Amino acid sequence: MHLLPQTNQLRAMHTIVRNRDASREEFVFYTERIIRLLVEAGLDLLPFAPRDVTTPVGATYHGLRFAEDLVGVPIVRAGESMEAGLRAVVRGVRIGKILIQRDKVTKLPKLYYSALPEDIASRHVLLLDPMLATGGTALAAIQVLLDRGVVEENIVFVTFITVPEGIEAVCSRYPRVRIVTSAIEERLNENAYMLPGIGDFGDRFFGTD
Numbered sequence: 001m002h003l004l005p006q007t008n009q010l011r012a013m014h015t016i017v018r019n020r021d022a023s024r025e026e027f028v029f030y031t032e033r034i035i036r037l038l039v040e041a042g043l044d045l046l047p048f049a050p051r052d053v054t055t056p057v058g059a060t061y062h063g064l065r066f067a068e069d070l071v072g073v074p075i076v077r078a079g080e081s082m083e084a085g086l087r088a089v090v091r092g093v094r095i096g097k098i099l100i101q102r103d104k105v106t107k108l109p110k111l112y113y114s115a116l117p118e119d120i121a122s123r124h125v126l127l128l129d130p131m132l133a134t135g136g137t138a139l140a141a142i143q144v145l146l147d148r149g150v151v152e153e154n155i156v157f158v159t160f161i162t163v164p165e166g167i168e169a170v171c172s173r174y175p176r177v178r179i180v181t182s183a184i185e186e187r188l189n190e191n192a193y194m195l196p197g198i199g200d201f202g203d204r205f206f207g208t209d
């Protein structure tokens with residue numbers, strides 16, 4: 001479990017996006033800023049290899065080379081809000097898609113579709129979904145990746161906010177999957193929404209209801 005440092009700047013951005021009166025423009029602008037921080041934190045968990053370079057003054061800098069065997073997998077729909085943030089920092093990154101929707105009444109996830117790179121089994125995966133609530137959607141998506149041969153420890157689940165119930169669901173079933181988030185909420189309400197939460201992320205980000 002990797003929680004972003006709870007800086008005043010992060011809390012100020014969370015205050016804007018959690019306000020029910022925030023405009024859609026404010027919501028998109030500030031969630032995208034936080035998503036950028038989350039993506040950077042997720043990338044930091046991937047492996048790096050040593051790399052030396054010569055500086056302009058002829059000295060050697062002993063540095064690192066970023067792992068290139070990466071694929072980003074947004075869980076459609078709300079996860080697509082995180083795709084641009086990943087593309088902005090990893091040039092030419094491969095992108096797979098998994099379409100899962102929670103049933104409006106039962107809140108159980110239904111898998112409709114997936115499209116993933118042929119060689120995904122040998123890649124590290126940043127699985128992207130801003131909401132980890134009951135964990136049903138995350139568990140279903142992780143199962144899709146494992147069925148395609150992805151190694152559990154190669155999955156980093158990047159999520160905007162979560163609750164103890166969601167963390168427990170993922171960590172107890174898949175203890176080697178890492179989770180990166182910007183906030184841990186108090187609990188779920190009777191409709192499986194997080195409290196204090198943010199409401200329906202997908203609807204607020206994409207402007208639907």
Ligand code: PRP
Nearest residue numbers: 077078101102131133134135136137202
């Ligand atoms: C939301 C959210 C997550 C899921 C989390 O998706 O985007 O995917 O619920 O809930 P869970 O942890 O209880 O499964 P939803 O299917 O409501 O719609 P959307 O992605 O189209 O907005």
Ligand code: URA
Nearest residue numbers: 131133193194200201
């Ligand atoms: N999906 C959301 O968009 N919000 C929640 O609080 C839970 C699931």
Ligand code: MG
Nearest residue numbers: 076077078100
């Ligand atoms: Mg969703």
